[in-house]
Amino acid sequence: MMANKNFTKSLHSPRNLLILLVWVVLLAAGFWRLFLYANTPGASASASAQWPEKSHIARNTEKPILIVFAHPRCPCSRASVGELERMIPAVQGKLDIEVVFVKPKNLSEDWAKEALWKKAASLPGIHVRLDDGGVEAAVFDAKTSGQTFLFAKDGSLVFSGGITAERGHMGDNDGVDSILSYISQGKAKLAQTPVFGCSLQNPERAFAQEESHEHHH
Amino acid sequence: MSTITKFPPQIFKDRVEQVFTEHYNLLTAKTDRFFIYLLIFQWALGIVFALTLSPQTWEGGESRVHAHVYAAIFLGGLLVSYPALLVYRQPGAVMNRQTIAVVQMLFSTLFIHLTGGRIETHFHIFGSLAFLAFYRDWKVLLIASVVTTLDHLVRGFFWPESVYGVITATPWRAFEHAGWVLFEDVFLFYSIHLARGELRAISESQVGLEETIATIEDKVIERTRELNESQQVVLEQQQALIASSKMSALGEMAGGVAHEINTPLATIKILSEQIQDNVNDDTEIDKKTLKEVMSVIELTTDRIARIVKGLRSFSRDGSRDPYEQVGLQSLIDETLSFCSERFKSDGTELKFAHLPKEIYLQGRRTELSQVLLNLLNNAHDAIQSLPEKWIQLEVVDQKDSVLIHLIDSGNGIPQSVQNKIFQPFFTTKEIGKGTGLGLSISSGIIHSHRGSLYVDSKNPHTCFVIKLPKNQDAQIIISTNS
Numbered sequence: 019m020m021a022n023k024n025f026t027k028s029l030h031s032p033r034n035l036l037i038l039l040v041w042v043v044l045l046a047a048g049f050w051r052l053f054l055y056a057n058t059p060g061a062s063a064s065a066s067a068q069w070p071e072k073s074h075i076a077r078n079t080e081k082p083i084l085i086v087f088a089h090p091r092c093p094c095s096r097a098s099v100g101e102l103e104r105m106i107p108a109v110q111g112k113l114d115i116e117v118v119f120v121k122p123k124n125l126s127e128d129w130a131k132e133a134l135w136k137k138a139a140s141l142p143g144i145h146v147r148l149d150d151g152g153v154e155a156a157v158f159d160a161k162t163s164g165q166t167f168l169f170a171k172d173g174s175l176v177f178s179g180g181i182t183a184e185r186g187h188m189g190d191n192d193g194v195d196s197i198l199s200y201i202s203q204g205k206a207k208l209a210q211t212p213v214f215g216c217s218l219q220n221p222e223r224a225f226a227q228e229e230s231h232e233h234h235h
Numbered sequence: 236m237s238t239i240t241k242f243p244p245q246i247f248k249d250r251v252e253q254v255f256t257e258h259y260n261l262l263t264a265k266t267d268r269f270f271i272y273l274l275i276f277q278w279a280l281g282i283v284f285a286l287t288l289s290p291q292t293w294e295g296g297e298s299r300v301h302a303h304v305y306a307a308i309f310l311g312g313l314l315v316s317y318p319a320l321l322v323y324r325q326p327g328a329v330m331n332r333q334t335i336a337v338v339q340m341l342f343s344t345l346f347i348h349l350t351g352g353r354i355e356t357h358f359h360i361f362g363s364l365a366f367l368a369f370y371r372d373w374k375v376l377l378i379a380s381v382v383t384t385l386d387h388l389v390r391g392f393f394w395p396e397s398v399y400g401v402i403t404a405t406p407w408r409a410f411e412h413a414g415w416v417l418f419e420d421v422f423l424f425y426s427i428h429l430a431r432g433e434l435r436a437i438s439e440s441q442v443g444l445e446e447t448i449a450t451i452e453d454k455v456i457e458r459t460r461e462l463n464e465s466q467q468v469v470l471e472q473q474q475a476l477i478a479s480s481k482m483s484a485l486g487e488m489a490g491g492v493a494h495e496i497n498t499p500l501a502t503i504k505i506l507s508e509q510i511q512d513n514v515n516d517d518t519e520i521d522k523k524t525l526k527e528v529m530s531v532i533e534l535t536t537d538r539i540a541r542i543v544k545g546l547r548s549f550s551r552d553g554s555r556d557p558y559e560q561v562g563l564q565s566l567i568d569e570t571l572s573f574c575s576e577r578f579k580s581d582g583t584e585l586k587f588a589h590l591p592k593e594i595y596l597q598g599r600r601t602e603l604s605q606v607l608l609n610l611l612n613n614a615h616d617a618i619q620s621l622p623e624k625w626i627q628l629e630v631v632d633q634k635d636s637v638l639i640h641l642i643d644s645g646n647g648i649p650q651s652v653q654n655k656i657f658q659p660f661f662t663t664k665e666i667g668k669g670t671g672l673g674l675s676i677s678s679g680i681i682h683s684h685r686g687s688l689y690v691d692s693k694n695p696h697t698c699f700v701i702k703l704p705k706n707q708d709a710q711i712i713i714s715t716n717s
Contacts, residue, residue: 041317048310049341052348055302093289093301097351122296152295163293186289187352190408220295 056185059212060162062178069173072157075116075147082170083114084197086181087155088138089163090119090130092216094186098164099138101181101194106143109201115144120160120218123151155218163215168197168206176200179211186214242446250445255438259371262434264327266369270335271315271322273366277342278311284349303349310345314338332367336375339363340382357412361419368423371430380420384413473659480673492546494577499535506532542572554683556599558707563594563630563637570607574615583615584625594632597707598684606677606688607639610699613673614643616664617697621645636686636704645697653690 069077077083086102088095102115109115117138121130130148139146149155158167168177177200181193196206242250285307291298318338321331343360350356360383367379387409506528513520567587578585611626618624623644631638648656655661659675674688681688686703 037320038317041313044313045310045341048306048313049344052302052306052310052345055306056348089293089295091291091293091298093292093303093351096288100351125296184352187348188354189352216293218295221297 056187056214058185058214059180060164060215060217062210062213063159063161063165063167065159065167065175065178067175069169069175070157073154075118075154077169077173078114079171079173081112081114082168082176082200083116084109085116085118085158085167085169087118087120087149087158087160087163087165087218088134089216089218090121090132090134092134092163094182094215095134095163096137097182097186097188098166098180098215099134099141100188101191102138102144103141104188105194105197106141108198110143112201113143116147117144118147118149118154118160120149120152120155120163122220152218161217161219162213163218165213165215165218166193166197168200177206177209179208180213180215181211182214184214242442242449247442247446250442251435251438254441255435258434258438260327263332263370263372267322267326267331267335269369270332270339270366271319274315274318274335274338274342277346278307278315281307281311281342281345281349284346288350306345307349311342314341314345332370332372332375333378336367336379337382339367340379340386343383344386360412360416364416364419364423368427371427371434373424373427376420376423376427380416383416384409387412477676480676489546492542492573494580495542495573495575496539498576499538502535503532538572541569546573551601554599554602554680556601558597559600560595561598561600561603563596563639564590565593566600566603567607567628567630570604570611573608574611578615578626581619582624583618586625586627588629590630594630594637594705596637596703596705598703599680602680603684603703606680606701607641609673609677610641610701614641614645614697614699617645618643635706636702639701639703640691640698641701642694642696642698647692647695647697648690650692653692656690657688 075085086098088098099117102117119130119135119138121127127148135146138144147154155161158165160167162180164180164182166177166179166181167175170176177193177196179193179196181191181197183189183191191211192208193211196208196211200206241247282304285301285303289301289303292301315338318331318335321328321334325331340360340363343356343363346359347353347356364376364379367375510520510525510528512518571585571587575585614626618626621644625644627640627642629640629642631640652663657674657678661675678688681701681703684703685707686701688699688701691698691700
């Protein structure tokens with residue numbers, strides 16, 4: 019690499035090195051921040067070990083049920099729905115899948131039934147449901163979009179967690195692996211994984227169950 | 236005499252290196268600029284991704300601008316900034332492409348984040364590697380491959396355990412990706428190797444061409460030198476010829492002058508013999524007769540003296556003389572005195588009407604006299620074999636110039652020859668009889684006087700015309716010659 023012979027402007031002057039250093043630091047900080055964001059899970063559910071009785075969701079006792087809570091507008095949950103899609107061939111017929119979209123009371127149904135809803139609804143073997151006001155979410159203690167529960171035939175909780183490896187990232191992850199391993203071998207690889215997604219709750223840490231919450235964006 | 240110029244092997248090698256570097260630097264500078272445009276485009280693309288795919292993040296019913304949007308704007312801008320600065324300052328430098336290699340792969344990382352790890356976004360990695368190969372620098376490719384592999388590995392291995400103490404993703408996929416990167420790298424490394432080889436071959440060709448040009452230039456210099464040398468020889472020969480022509484003209488003239496002097500000498504001899512006879516005879520010498528005889532002897536001696544003086548001044552090189560006031564009548568008289576006797580002796584009639592009054596002009600006396608004599612001699616030689624032999628001199632006084640017509644009894648000069656007679660070395664005389672330089676020299680002298688020498692083709696006889704301006708605008712030195 020003899021090409022550098024003709025460049026006499028020194029790139030090693032203190033000033034230039036300082037600029038380089040500052041740049042590298044800023045860049046590292048920026049990407050670190052990005053990584054941090056992508057790998058910071060949301061609040062996980064402290065779920066009950068059994069199917070909650072308070073739930074209005076009908077459960078087929080012949081099959082295990084996978085229930086996924088999602089924020090209708092959460093971009094990260096696109097990845098979760100994508101993972102569901104990937105799972106379908108392996109679990110078709112062996113698993114009921116329910117996707118519950120949590121809608122704040124003060125927002126319209128149209129707001130909720132956007133791209134994500136339509137995508138989930140289009141998937142075979144998946145049932146979509148609208149949870150107005152987060153009632154069901156409260157029952158299951160699902161705080162973060164993408165929170166997934168796998169209940170066995172008998173209603174016992176097998177798996178609780180997220181089905182993506184990072185925030186908004188598709189790809190191999192332990193959540194999907196656990197679900198698939200349960201279906202195929204009867205044992206979930208892991209009982210819990212972190213959930214990456216938008217908060218299903220308002221900043222006040224409450225579900226927007228009342229119309230009096232007037233927050234519009 | 237000389238063989239092909241060849242650069243010594245080390246010089247050749249160094250020059251190839253230099254040419255290669257020049258070409259390569261141009262290439263890297265161009266590629267640098269291309270990449271800056273690409274980076275800017277990718278920056279914009281990132282922002283578009285963020286705004287389309289994840290513009291907002293939600294907490295229940297509340298939304299904020301998504302972190303991805305900030306990342307796209309600021310991180311993207313940051314990525315572009317430093318390379319742009321480097322390329323602006325010093326396009327083509329090594330540091331530029333190494334930095335760009337890192338930045339380009341970080342853009343892949345950014346895009347993968349912004350698009351949620353879609354598999355298609357990973358194509359950007361492979362496309363980027365191919366673009367980076369434009370630099371034809373294997374180190375750039377290496378850096379890029381390392382960065383992209385590290386990115387996957389870092390995420391796979393080094394991200395600390397999640398809240399639950401468990402690594403959330405398996406590393407094996409990272410190895411598979413690394414494998415595909417390696418696969419592409421093998422081809423790209425090879426193509427870089429080939430491209431550099433081509434560039435080197437081009438450089439060698441170019442230096443070979445330079446060698447050839449140097450050879451040609453050397454030959455040209457040599458030939459020019461040879462040409463100059465032979466030109467020099469020709470010039471010297473010409474000068475020798477001119478000199479010898481002058482000598483021969485001088486010789487001719489000397490012969491003429493000798494004749495001119497002989498006649499008056501004979502007169503003096505006859506008259507003085509007559510006196511001597513009378514003295515010896517004790518004859519009574521009439522005082523009146525004696526006076527007459529002495530006067531004739533005196534005049535004749537003066538005449539000889541004038542001829543000799545004229546000869547001395549005539550034989551000089553007069554080209555460096557200052558201009559002087561020359562009286563035309565006296566000039567013609569003096570010149571005629573060199574040849575009038577010779578002409579008379581072989582029957583050539585000289586016709587010259589005395590000027591009513593003297594006409595003065597500024598000129599170099601000696602040179603003008605030479606010209607006149609040259610024309611007179613030419614005319615004399617030309618009419619030798621003719622039945623009618625005469626030479627006529629006519630002077631026409633124009634206001635600012637003067638014309639001297641020299642006409643001989645010949646029938647004129649053929650049209651075909653008229654243009655050539657003033658050329659050097661042109662002669663119609665036999666070999667040895669004339670050098671052909673006379674008219675060209677005469678013409679040169681007249682031209683230096685800002686006049687003209689030409690043939691009057693309208694005249695039935697051979698007529699040469701000298702036209703001279705009276706005024707040379709020169710400082711006049713009054714001649715001490717009469």
